[in-house]
Amino acid sequence: MKSEEMAPHQDEGQKEHGEDAVPPNIKLEIIDLSSEALACADRREKARQQIINSFSTLGFCQVSGMNDYSAEALLQGSKWFFDDVSEQTKLDQIGTKAYNPSNKNSYRGYFPAQHDRMSCKEGYDVGLQWEIPDHLKDIPLVEQTPMLHIPGQEKEVEHYYEVLFRHRDNVRGVGDTIMSLIAEAGGERTDYFKRMFSEFAQHTLRPIRYPQRVGEVPKDAILPSGRVISTPAHADSGFLTFLQTFDYPGLELLVDDKWYAVPPNPETLIVNVGEQLSEMSNGRFAATVHRVMDIGKSRFSMPFFYEPGADADINTKIPASLLPPETEDKFDRSYYPYVTFLFFKLPIYAEYSHVSDNIPESIYKKYIENYEPKECWATKTAIQVDGATFMQRKLKAKYRETFSKS
Template sequence: MLFRLHLAEVTSPAMAENEQNRKDDIAESEYQKGVKQLCEKGNLDAVPKKYILAASDRPSKSVKDPNVAKQSLELPIIDFAELLGPNRAQVLQSLANACEQYGFFQLVNHCISDDVVKSMIDVGGRFFDLPFEERAKYMTSDMGAPVRCGTSFSQTKDTVLCWRDFLKLLCHPLQDFLPHWPTSPLDFRKVLAKYAEETKDLFLVIMEGMVESLGVMEEKEDNIVKEFENGSQMMVINMYPACPEPELTLGMPPHSDYGFLTLLLQDEVKGLQIQYQDKWVTVEPIPNALVINVGDHLEIFSNGKYKSVLHRVMVNEFKSRVSVASLHSLPFNYTVRVSPKLIDQANPKRYMDTDFSTFLAYVSTTEPNKKDFLDSRKLFQ
């Protein structure tokens, strides 16, 4: 997202006083080490200028702001057990409604045990508690690396950085990538491998329901669901440290997700917001539930019926926040295209075919901005 600094717009007395305390002399190399490292090196009583958004991009809490809803949003809840039961037809309709109206839903009774869920959040947090030298082993600008630790949204291109550090790991095939994963904490590989396997299995069942809900189930020898078995899976562990001035910055800017579906696990700290009816609304966490959202590829495949929705992440003044996103799509070398069964005279093909190399080429030459990659795939607006 293209941000411009308008520091003169910081006008409140408290913020003006903090301006004097800002660490204006922080070297660029220090920012590249991540937000947590900045926080650990000294008591930050003000957000450094590098993280301050333009006034129009800041997460307003004012009830007078027409772009902010006055209450949190309770997303549609899909019961995974019901999806597999005799009420499947009704659940598929609820699934379709959620994907058309919200682009998001919360999944309960998903069969991933509470212990696995808690262990994943725990080990993710403990990775970022490691000494910086341990985390630095995995810091690289190579977007194709099997393991990549970094900061912000795109630390080399963002005009303004985000209050976020991340660890991205390729997960499928597991036997190929697990040897590249961190060995610290000691239980990291074991916990992450278990969670990766279970989210992969869960994704396959949900995606089968998605395809069925679209009415495009194909013959077994030509079934897209079968292709997902060897599809791509990337896990992203996000750390959002406590922030002294959360009203000036964001953990992640407005964006949509690349891929078919994202399965998000979050701790109890609120932070995720989605754009619903042109307003930013906070998603209420449900203990042990997964937040599922439509990605750009599913919007393309569904010819725009299911929408990948803009979402962003707020930060917290008093608490850090950990989330784990599992992003799933077709294999990296496959082409994503609109389902032929969703194209007719009344509904012409709305998106160009695309693949992962096209996406990498795009994001390597431009600063991320909302849904700009997906927009670049549209045949007409």
């Protein structure tokens, strides 16, 4: 239940609205995470409480105070990448194996828009550039990010990655700060989550363009009023998402079975809870369902998915004092690696429908054979998905049959 101060703001005279209506705006808390604010005991305490309150109610907030931050530079970089670099060049050099079988990368890299799907967007999944350790090699989801090399445009390419990586590192630091503040709020040391989220982390930065939908649009992507969906309703899979929407509207949240629009603010980052952080909090933190609407022109955004290491144990919890009463010991304490969750979950998304194909037998036996899929928003609800809804259940059967013959 939302507190009164966190309740959605409706414009005066706004009538009750359903899925089809143009929704009213929602007001998200803005949390100052500047170094000046966090150096002051009172302002740091305020930030801690704002995070806990926001995550426990809407599951969304905004953060400000990042140093040397330029949303305009990011936007210009995205426009160069999507508008000035041809799709064929992107597919040839950095396209994922699903869209360019001659490439080896199956998870990191570029994917084109699929106009016949409910979710119509193109993007570039960029991970951290660390050397892959021996114990994580051969996992299809752990790989280096392929990078562009365009003769005659070396300076443009170099500038693009400088801007992109600066943003990635900046936002990763904001994620570390928020997890430290959650730890402090629960009476723990600031490094309570450090190992989980810093050692070989699977963090993903994703520049996105949502093209205007034209021509044949899937009928389920068109609401009765004629409003068109770019990405259908979903909850984020991981732990925290940091989203720059630049100055583009289109993001909508489902709160108490009603839709609300999030006004864009390029001076802040939108932060929301993913379903694994929600599970880590025994449901105290809300992984809120949201969607993206077509705005009649190309729309750019840039999420950063704050994720743990591939083999990090996600059967763990936030500090006990923050858990809902009488839930402290009600969870399975057996080891469950994050990559196992991803293998079962990612195929529901069109752009990732292939990532659980061709898993090496050794990886299957280590990360899949002895585990069962976790429930997620897609298995708990009737929300339509683009990929293989039941891939989670079919995956184990497919590989049991494959490896039993070997």
